[in-house]
Amino acid sequence: MNAEQRLAALRRTLAADGLPAMLVTGVSNMRYLTGFQEVFDDGINAACLVTAEHARFYTDARYAEAARAAAEGTPWTVRGESRQMYVEICRELQSEGVTELGLESSVPYGRFKFISEQFVGSVRVLDGTVERLRQVKEAAEVERIAEAARITDEAFEHILGFIRAGRTEREVALELEFWMRRNGSEGVAFAPIVASGPNSSRPHATVTDRRIEPGDFVTLDFGACVDGYRADMTRTVAVGRVDGEKREVYEAVLEANRAGIDAVRGGVLAKEVHEVARAVLERAGLADRFTHGLGHGVGLDIHELPTLNAESRDQLRTGSVVTVEPGVYLEGAFGVRIEDSVVVEEAGCRVLTRSPKGLIELE
Ligand SMILES: [Mn+2]
Structure with a gap:
């Protein structure tokens, strides 16, 4: 430092x-x-x-x-x-x-x-x-966020083997936190979000004692913390088989996440990146259910500059670390969010959170 x-x-x-x-x-x-x-x-x-x-x-x-x-x-x-x-x-x-x-x-x-x-x-x-x-990170800061992202990815792999019908959201959140702390995370980047079934339609749902049921989507939004530097990742996984509507929404959100990541590069306006992802959801008829901004800077705080949303006047700068996190929320039914943390580079970006993104249907 x-x-x-x-x-x-x-x-x-x-x-x-x-x-x-x-x-x-x-x-x-x-x-x-x-x-x-x-x-x-x-x-x-x-x-x-x-x-x-x-x-x-x-x-x-x-x-x-x-x-x-x-x-x-x-x-x-x-x-x-x-x-x-x-x-x-x-x-x-x-x-x-x-x-x-x-x-x-x-x-x-x-x-x-x-x-x-x-x-x-x-x-x-x-x-x-x-x-x-x-806003613009030094190489040593990016290294710490990357290390936090690595622990986050490993925690995701671990938690896939833990989630099953009958477990409560609180049990999953505790296991995530415990696993990350035991494997090098100082505390957690923020209290993990584990939102199952209808709770997943609330972007920042609080953890409850609801038991996961077959056919649920479970949204996991969490991150590790290394020397004060945080990672932020969201994955939505299915427990058992999910129906056609859930699959369609999942695929649309995934396409929006990929399009957003593809649009990140040094010098681009943050609102343009938001718009690229929103346009994907617009084509799927889901844009009105994407109710928050596409992302935010991450570092010593979980939410910092720049801000990626429709109103932002920020320009993405090479060396910033930002999240790309489109989501679609159908009230009372379910929600899907897929989020990655990426480092802005001159001609694109480097994705730090590497967990798989294709739809996972757990046994
Ligand atoms: Mn986030």
Whole structure:
């Protein structure tokens, strides 16, 4: 991880915006900027202050030792003693003569209010600044996502032998999670979705105790996580034989997934890729049942830039990792979604999730 390059890129952005300092508080943004390993957990209390001269990581005593170890050899200075982090931040900014500060809108309101009152100067909300830097991945970041995708593929192969009529969605989700964690995933990229039968018509169904029945589609949307980097994949499998309508919908979604992947390349507009996949479903008479965007960037967060949907103004950039995930949802009946994570390349893309996509009918 190259903390120097990432800091330099942020400083260029701040200089272009005429801003002398920025306080970064989003956990994934802090993780990205510092490159620290083995410091961040879900409950971390920390803030990164970046000025033209300084890069300071503020945290409390619970994280200070780990942060100091991680900061060795990086441009970051760790402040870990203060019981009142934001008092110290405001005092230091003032002593350095900083009169304008950029904040992320994700900063908790109580802290925003405190800074607004204590900081002697003006405060500006700068959203998406670090997120835009994160959009294009370094080779080492892509490697981690690829490794997460590899574990995800192996988990899929494993779970095919576990799914059968009579198992509950919760049992399948637990087995997926357990298998991934035992095989190198740190936690999971997100709580796995296991949606069976009529539940599969809900794109982000929550896991239930429903027992899988013969003739069901089961949608599995899940991913592993390696050094903070996530993979995202969805497969829909049949349990037993499925009828003609289910097959037709499955084939249409698969064709849309393949067409979307074929349309990904550096420089293309994200909305054009969405449209290519949507057009396939339109020809199948299913476009009105494709109710979400085609995909999203993935990395330290499961949903990040760029956004692939009809309204997006994003352009796909070489080095981004994005998902391609068309779905068709017939309320009360069933749904099908097929999703892959791909790296954008100059003339196309490289698919990281390699699990089979032809219709699988489990015994
Ligand atoms: Mn996704």
